[in-house]
Amino acid sequence: MDLEAVRTFVAVAETGRFQKAAADLAITQQAVSKRIAALERSLGVRLYTRAPRGAELTIDGQAFLPHARELLRVADRASASVRPGRRPLRVDVLASRSAQSNLMRGFHRAHPEIDLDVLMLFDIESAVAAIRSGTIDASFRAVAAPGRPLPEDIASVRVLDEPLQLLTGPAHALAGARSVTVAQLTGHRIWMPGIAPGTEWGAYYDDLVAEFGLTIEATGPNFGSDALLDTIADTPALATFMGEHTRLIWPAGHGLRRIPVTDPTPVYPHSLLWRRDNPHPALATLRAHLAAATGGHDAAGTWAPGWATSR
Numbered sequence: 001m002d003l004e005a006v007r008t009f010v011a012v013a014e015t016g017r018f019q020k021a022a023a024d025l026a027i028t029q030q031a032v033s034k035r036i037a038a039l040e041r042s043l044g045v046r047l048y049t050r051a052p053r054g055a056e057l058t059i060d061g062q063a064f065l066p067h068a069r070e071l072l073r074v075a076d077r078a079s080a081s082v083r084p085g086r087r088p089l090r091v092d093v094l095a096s097r098s099a100q101s102n103l104m105r106g107f108h109r110a111h112p113e114i115d116l117d118v119l120m121l122f123d124i125e126s127a128v129a130a131i132r133s134g135t136i137d138a139s140f141r142a143v144a145a146p147g148r149p150l151p152e153d154i155a156s157v158r159v160l161d162e163p164l165q166l167l168t169g170p171a172h173a174l175a176g177a178r179s180v181t182v183a184q185l186t187g188h189r190i191w192m193p194g195i196a197p198g199t200e201w202g203a204y205y206d207d208l209v210a211e212f213g214l215t216i217e218a219t220g221p222n223f224g225s226d227a228l229l230d231t232i233a234d235t236p237a238l239a240t241f242m243g244e245h246t247r248l249i250w251p252a253g254h255g256l257r258r259i260p261v262t263d264p265t266p267v268y269p270h271s272l273l274w275r276r277d278n279p280h281p282a283l284a285t286l287r288a289h290l291a292a293a294t295g296g297h298d299a300a301g302t303w304a305p306g307w308a309t310s311r
Contacts, residue, residue: 045064093118099245138283140159167259168232169255179262191238264302265302
């Protein structure tokens with residue numbers, strides 16, 4: 001059913017005259033007549049009769065009028081649901097306790113009037129596909145992993161360099177250190193069961209190993225952060241890396257230590273990705289917030305892989 005014809009029918013019913021409805025709709029009186037005639041043909045009934053006082057609804061027109069008004073209300077609600085700025089901004093973060101999630105919480109505190117949907121996708125291919133299809137508006141990722149350039153319609157900007165820290169149990173040989181250099185980590189077993197081949201964080205740790213000769217093990221199933229923390233607390237021979245802004249909770253009896261890494265400090269490069277033609281106004285607000293809330297990149301004394309980009 002032609003919604004413009006339905007809208008014209010309701011306008012005539014409310015004004016009582018074809019001429020007045022035409023003026024309200026900013027079309028010609030002839031266009032009003034054509035729309036009403038087309039609607040009558042599609043319904044198979046007469047909706048109006050001409051009278052000295054203007055257009056009068058027939059019995060069928062009176063029966064159709066409340067339904068026509070409801071059709072227009074539903075159409076207006078449907079249009080409003082996808083109008084830029086009317087739906088929530090949908091943003092992908094890697095994990096609920098990650099630095100990316102922390103950035104989004106800061107954005108929400110600064111802009112509580114903006115509705116948000118925060119979700120978690122696994123790999124960069126899924127995130128890019130979701131951005132391109134319009135399923136999400138933006139994603140936080142490390143960009144761009146070797147051999148996987150972003151499509152031309154995807155933009156990115158580096159928003160945060162997150163320092164890595166060493167996490168050890170109380171009996172680890174480095175547990176008492178106030179800080180450790182990268183060179184001091186040589187020969188120590190760093191357990192990272194969450195590393196998945198083909199992911200951008202997998203590429204990051206591959207480059208870290210190649211650059212500094214570290215021993216990073218990804219053996220065994222990944223049972224999640226709780227199992228990782230339990231193992232690190234109970235196994236003196238193992239340590240792990242954790243982002244400085246990652247927020248995890250563990251029992252006080254674990255006695256875990258978070259130790260800064262220096263000379264240089266490895267930083268994980270978080271970037272925001274979005275589709276270049278995305279019109280959602282809150283996306284620009286998010287980008288401006290991140291630009292103001294985060295510091296610079298490639299600071300002296302830090303290391304990031306050569307493929308990390310700040311474009």
